[in-house]
Structures are given as structure tokens and as C-alpha cells.
Amino acid sequence: MNYQHAFHAGSAADVLKHVVLIETLTCLGQKPKPLFVLDTHxxxxxxxxxxxxxxxxxxxxLWPRREEWPLLAxxxxxVGQHNGARLRNYPGSPLIASHFLRNGDRLVAVEQAPQAHAALQQALRSEHTQIFLGDGYHALKALLPPPEHRGLILIDPPYEQVTERSALLEGLKTALLRFRQGVYLIWYPIKDRRDADRLITVVSQLGEHLVVELLTWPADVRSRLNGSGLVILNPPFGLKKRLGEIVPTLAQTLTQDGIPRYRIR
Ligand SMILES: C[S@@+](CC[C@H](N)C(=O)[O-])C[C@H]1O[C@@H](n2cnc3c(N)ncnc32)[C@H](O)[C@@H]1O
Incomplete structure (x- = not known):
């Protein structure tokens, strides 16, 4: 497994994924009951x-213009918590999620690559968090349902293996059998529009869902990452509206050819 996220850290795809993660956590945080968060990759x-x-x-x-957008605060x-005056570092999903945990909430982060796992152990030390070395799809079986009965599960695979999509779907189906009411965020790349649409169709059939996408290029060159999206299964109340207020600004600021492209449906 050669995937290195460092080159992609802070990309437009990361921005969308992490904003959606935060907005979902914010919606779920409106109920006082403890929340379980599982970050499988x-x-x-x-x-x-x-x-x-x-x-x-x-x-x-976005960073130099951050004062312009209160909704992105x-x-x-x-991001600012991991930086001084200059932007040098970018927090990944487990650090971002841990930033929004309340007392009583719990995060489990799973990483399969030993080096990345060791780095994560250094980067994230919190009494609310457990970090495991292993297979995130296995964690869907082993850790669900959580005793909290409320949970957000982020599934953010590298999509480098041809078997990734089938492993994802199998893992997701197992997870839903064990924890039907969980909120699942499934990230996907948009290179070939048809590949993305096939994945969306299959995942969307698994339950109530919301799809959010941001394209920085038109999806007409298959070799390039034209955009990315997330299917959210069991989206919490209010999420669609919140994303509707934020994603258009991201699309306008991150477009590569001057044309903002996004989808929320
Ligand atoms: C896209 S990166 C994750 C980025 C992270 N979620 C974020 O937003 O900051 C994918 C990660 O999954 C790891 N990985 C690949 N296959 C895995 C598996 N089956 N289980 C757990 N981690 C895996 C890779 O080593 C890589 O670090």
C-alpha cells in the first residue's frame, strides 16, 4: 500500500470532506446524548x-480570506489550532473530529499503514480517543453497534485498489445490518463521472441519503481529480440546509476555471 495523503492534505477534496464532517458533527451535537465517532481510514x-x-x-x-465567511469559522x-501566524500545517479528519467532541463523546480512529498509524499516535493524544492499527472495514464489524447508540462513521478510503469499491460496499452493508441508525459519511473521488455515479447509485439505495459534491474542473478528463463528493446515509436534520449555505461559497472560491460547480441533493 503506497498511498500517502500528505500531498493531498488541505486539497479542495479535503476541504469539502472536513467541512461536511464538521457540519454533521455540529448537527448531531445539538442533542445532548453522547456520540460515538468512527474514522475508518x-x-x-x-x-x-x-x-x-x-x-x-x-x-x-480560503485561509487568507477566512474572515469573509462566518459560516466557515x-x-x-x-485548522487554526494547528498553526501559528502562518498556515503551515493541516489537520486530518481525526484531529478535526476530536476538536468537536464534547464531554462524553468518543472517537475511534483506525489506520492500516504502520507509519501513518505511528504518526497519528503522536499527533492525537486525547482521553476521548482510541487509535487502532488495522483494517477500517473490519472495524465496522468489530465496533458497531456502539454502546452510545448514536454514531457518525467516516469512510474515506484511498480508492487505489480495484477491489476498494466492493470492500466498501460489503463493509457498509455489514455496518448497516449492525447499526442501522448510524450516520455514515462516504467520501468518493470524481474522475470519471460514470464511476462516481455508479457508486452513488449503489450507496444511495442503502437508505435515506444526501449527496454533496464539489467539482473544481468539469468532469471531462478521466485522468485528473475533477472533484469529490460524499454520500451521507441517515443525514441529520438541518444538514442539507447548512451545506446549502456553505458549499456554494467553496465552489466559487475553489473552482479552477472560474465556473462554480456543486451539487447538494
Ligand atoms: C484518504 S487517506 C485518509 C485521510 C483522512 N481520512 C483525512 O481526511 O485526513 C486514506 C488512509 O487510509 C489508509 N488505509 C488504506 N486502506 C485502509 C484500510 N483498509 N483500513 C484502514 N486504513 C486504510 C491509508 O493508509 C491512508 O492513510
Whole structure:
């Protein structure tokens, strides 16, 4: 497994994923009952931004203008916590999620690559959090249903193996059998529009859902990452409205050819 997230850290795809994660946590946090969060593909946790990395077309475009968008304040605050005056670091999903945990909430982060797992252990130390080395799909079986009965599960695979989509669907079906009411965020890349649509169709059939997408290029070149999206199964009340207020701004700021493209449905 060669996937290194560092080059992609802070990309437009990361921005969308992490904003959706925060907004979902915020909606779920409106009920006082404790929440379980499972991050099945957690990554290293904290990334040093690379001069030639994809953050240039993601967080680095937003950061200097962050005061303009009050609705992005929670996201900017999570990023800001890991930076001084200059933007040098970018927090991954487990650090972002841990930023929004309340007393009594619990996060389990699973990472399969030993080096990334070790880095995550260094980056994230919190009494609310457990970090496991292993297979995130196995964790869907082993850790669900959670005793809290309320949970958010982020599934963010690298999509490098041809078997990834089938492993994802199998894992998701098992997870839903065990924990039907969980809120599942499933991230997907948009290179070939048809591949993305096939995945959306299959995942959407598994339950009530919301699809949110942000494209920075038109989806007409299959070799490039044109955009990304998330299918949210069992979306919490209010999430669609909140994303409707935020995602158009992201699309306008992160477009590569001047044309904002997004979808929330
Ligand atoms: C896209 S990155 C994760 C980024 C992270 N979720 C974030 O938003 O900051 C995917 C990660 O999944 C890890 N990985 C790949 N297959 C895995 C599996 N079956 N179980 C757990 N982790 C896996 C990779 O090593 C990589 O660190």
C-alpha cells in the first residue's frame, strides 16, 4: 500500500470532506446524548503543507480570506489550532473530529499503514480517543453497534485498489445490518463521472441519503481529480440546509476555471 495523503492534505477534496464532517458533527451535537465517532481510514492526523502539494488549490485559497465567511469559522478554527501566524500545517479528519467532541463523546480512529498509524499516535493524544492499527472495514464489524447508540462513521478510503469499491460496499452493508441508525459519511473521488455515479447509485439505495459534491474542473478528463463528493446515509436534520449555505461559497472560491460547480441533493 503506497498511498500517502500528505500531498493531498488541505486539497479542495479535503476541504469539502472536513467541512461536511464538521457540519454533521455540529448537527448531531445539538442533542445532548453522547456520540460515538468512527474514522475508518484515519491517515496521519497532522500534515506539514507541501509547497507543491494540493493545498495550494484548497485551504491556501480560503485561509487568507477566512474572515469573509462566518459560516466557515468552525472549520477555520480547527485548522487554526494547528498553526501559528502562518498556515503551515493541516489537520486530518481525526484531529478535526476530536476538536468537536464534547464531554462524553468518543472517537475511534483506525489506520492500516504502520507509519501513518505511528504518526497519528503522536499527533492525537486525547482521553476521548482510541487509535487502532488495522483494517477500517473490519472495524465496522468489530465496533458497531456502539454502546452510545448514536454514531457518525467516516469512510474515506484511498480508492487505489480495484477491489476498494466492493470492500466498501460489503463493509457498509455489514455496518448497516449492525447499526442501522448510524450516520455514515462516504467520501468518493470524481474522475470519471460514470464511476462516481455508479457508486452513488449503489450507496444511495442503502437508505435515506444526501449527496454533496464539489467539482473544481468539469468532469471531462478521466485522468485528473475533477472533484469529490460524499454520500451521507441517515443525514441529520438541518444538514442539507447548512451545506446549502456553505458549499456554494467553496465552489466559487475553489473552482479552477472560474465556473462554480456543486451539487447538494
Ligand atoms: C484518504 S487517506 C485518509 C485521510 C483522512 N481520512 C483525512 O481526511 O485526513 C486514506 C488512509 O487510509 C489508509 N488505509 C488504506 N486502506 C485502509 C484500510 N483498509 N483500513 C484502514 N486504513 C486504510 C491509508 O493508509 C491512508 O492513510
Amino acid at each position: 484515519a491517515g496521519e492526523g497532522l500534515y506539514r503543507l507541501q509547497a507543491d502539494g494540493e493545498a495550494a488549490d484548497g485551504i491556501m485559497r 468552525p472549520y477555520m478554527s480547527a
